Amino acid sequence: MTRTTEQAKMDAGGQSSHNAGLGFATRSIHHGYDPACFSNAVQTPVFLNSTYGFESVAANEAAAALGGRLYAREYNPTTEILETRLANLEGAQAGLVVASGMAAFSALTLSLLSQGDELVVHKTLYANTLAMVEQAFPRFGIKVVAVDLADPSGMDEAITDRTRLVFFETPVNPLSRILDIGSIAERAHARGVKVAVDSTFASPALQRPLEHGADIVLHSLTKYINGHGDALGGAILGDTETLHTLHETGLRYITGAALSPMSAFLILRGLKTLTLRMERHSATALAVAQALQAHPAVAWVSYPFLDSHPDQAIARRQMSQGSGMMAFGLHAGFEGARLMMDGLGLITRAVSLGDADSLIYHPASLTRARKRLRKDAHLADGVGEDLMRLSVGLEDANDLIADLRQALDVL
Numbered sequence: 181m182t183r184t185t186e187q188a189k190m191d192a193g194g195q196s197s198h199n200a201g202l203g204f205a206t207r208s209i210h211h212g213y214d215p216a217c218f219s220n221a222v223q224t225p226v227f228l229n230s231t232y233g234f235e236s237v238a239a240n241e242a243a244a245a246l247g248g249r250l251y252a253r254e255y256n257p258t259t260e261i262l263e264t265r266l267a268n269l270e271g272a273q274a275g276l277v278v279a280s281g282m283a284a285f286s287a288l289t290l291s292l293l294s295q296g297d298e299l300v301v302h303k304t305l306y307a308n309t310l311a312m313v314e315q316a317f318p319r320f321g322i323k324v325v326a327v328d329l330a331d332p333s334g335m336d337e338a339i340t341d342r343t344r345l346v347f348f349e350t351p352v353n354p355l356s357r358i359l360d361i362g363s364i365a366e367r368a369h370a371r372g373v374k375v376a377v378d379s380t381f382a383s384p385a386l387q388r389p390l391e392h393g394a395d396i397v398l399h400s401l402t403k404y405i406n407g408h409g410d411a412l413g414g415a416i417l418g419d420t421e422t423l424h425t426l427h428e429t430g431l432r433y434i435t436g437a438a439l440s441p442m443s444a445f446l447i448l449r450g451l452k453t454l455t456l457r458m459e460r461h462s463a464t465a466l467a468v469a470q471a472l473q474a475h476p477a478v479a480w481v482s483y484p485f486l487d488s489h490p491d492q493a494i495a496r497r498q499m500s501q502g503s504g505m506m507a508f509g510l511h512a513g514f515e516g517a518r519l520m521m522d523g524l525g526l527i528t529r530a531v532s533l534g535d536a537d538s539l540i541y542h543p544a545s546l547t548r549a550r551k552r553l554r555k556d557a558h559l560a561d562g563v564g565e566d567l568m569r570l571s572v573g574l575e576d577a578n579d580l581i582a583d584l585r586q587a588l589d590v591l
Contacts, residue, residue, distance in 0.1 A: 204269065204385065205455040212264035226445045227257045254432060258441040262448050266405075267417050269384040269451075270397050274423035276416045276431060277444065281380065281400025282308055283437035284414030285347075287430030288376060288398065292422075293344055295321030300338050300368075302329040302348035303561040304355060306378070307543070310560050326561070330491075332363040339371045346373055350389075350498070351381040354543060354569035355562055356482045356507050358491035361498060365393030374422075380404070380534075385458040387499045396422065401439075401447050403534030404503075407457050411446040413439050457536075457574065461504030464580065465572040469506050471581045477516070477591040479566065481508040504573070505533060509566035512591050517542045517568050523587035526579060533571035538580055540570045 202210070218225050230252045234240040240250070249255040259277050267275035278284050293299060301313060303326045313324040327334045329348050339346075346368045350359040365375045376396040377389040383404040389397050399405055401413030414437075416426055431438065462485075469483035481488070484495035485502030495502065510516040521529055521542055530539040531546070544565035547557050559565070572580065
């Protein structure tokens with residue numbers, strides 16, 4: 181199949197001329213793909229081949245010199261369209277998609293950090309990210325410094341001449357606290373250090389960290405961007421030079437964690453409805469959070485757009501809506517959380533998030549269970565034994581509120 185100049189521009193990550201100036205929702209459906217270049221197929225084709233043939237030895241050498249369109253781990257047309265579209269939506273120069281959110285974090289850090297380097301992180305991290313920085317990085321000679329980035333001034337002492345990267349999530353998993361991207365980036369950049377933000381809880385529909393000064397954005401595509409609970413994926417988005425490094429080292433020979441073309445297709449499909457879904461997730465979550473806050477069995481609720489949230493001002497400055505994630509705790513504590521969760525009839529007990537289905541889980545119960553296998557398993561800093569994380573789905577708000585109320589009323 182002959183590829184047009186227009187498609188070549190898209191493959192290179194450029195803005196196609198007929199997409200220039202279009203809105204976010206429109207670009208989430210169309211950017212980076214021209215049906216005319218693919219036999220007029222309206223939906224993106226799934227390229228399942230594992231390698232690529234060449235017309236001559238010279239053509240093979242030319243492809244290798246351009247960064248390796250030789251093998252499916254290094255290049256796939258379906259995944260490339262996804263990379264181009266995500267980069268455009270985040271306002272990034274380039275993107276890399278990989279097999280999972282953890283693969284994205286691994287590719288980022290293991291490509292940019294070496295023995296003797298230091299990484300500054302927020303004190304509260306996703307459980308598996310926390311396990312990696314606590315257990316794996318010390319083995320590789322990488323020092324991790326945990327700081328409460330809610331007060332960015334704490335970075336002044338934490339950053340040294342060996343610091344190469346500052347990494348944090350916002351909204352923070354599972355607390356739904358909000359960190360000030362601009363303030364953190366300003367202090368890091370003053371010391372010549374790059375900033376990477378995991379924006380999974382918000383998605384680019386609600387928050388674009390590069391617009392606030394971050395250098396790199398990470399996503400677990402498994403969550404809101406896919407939105408249907410049927411594919412794993414991760415993404416790293418940023419400047420062309422950094423992303424070239426991540427592709428040529430992190431993906432090619434450090435992790436090898438290539439995203440499958442079928443998963444890329446499913447994520448592209450989910451991306452087309454991202455704007456609508458995030459509006460519904462956010463509106464329903466706010467209603468649910470308000471209902472939980474009013475229930476006498478509930479001790480506290482953390483949702484970014486609640487008036488009671490300590491970071492509401494930052495959230496409204498950085499995010500267009502509050503997303504579908506919240507945390508809450510009960511006066512009855514650990515045992516009350518277990519009893520309440522077992523009483524739910526509609527909301528599913530599951531550890532993921534960002535699906536059409538509402539999902540809830542209790543980190544403390546899982547951590548106690550994991551201690552049987554890993555004695556060093558522990559909750560992230562700031563996560564109490566009463567905390568439950570709720571991912572509000574796309575169901576009717578009244579039905580979700582009714583399910584929560586009937587489960588809470590027995591306490």
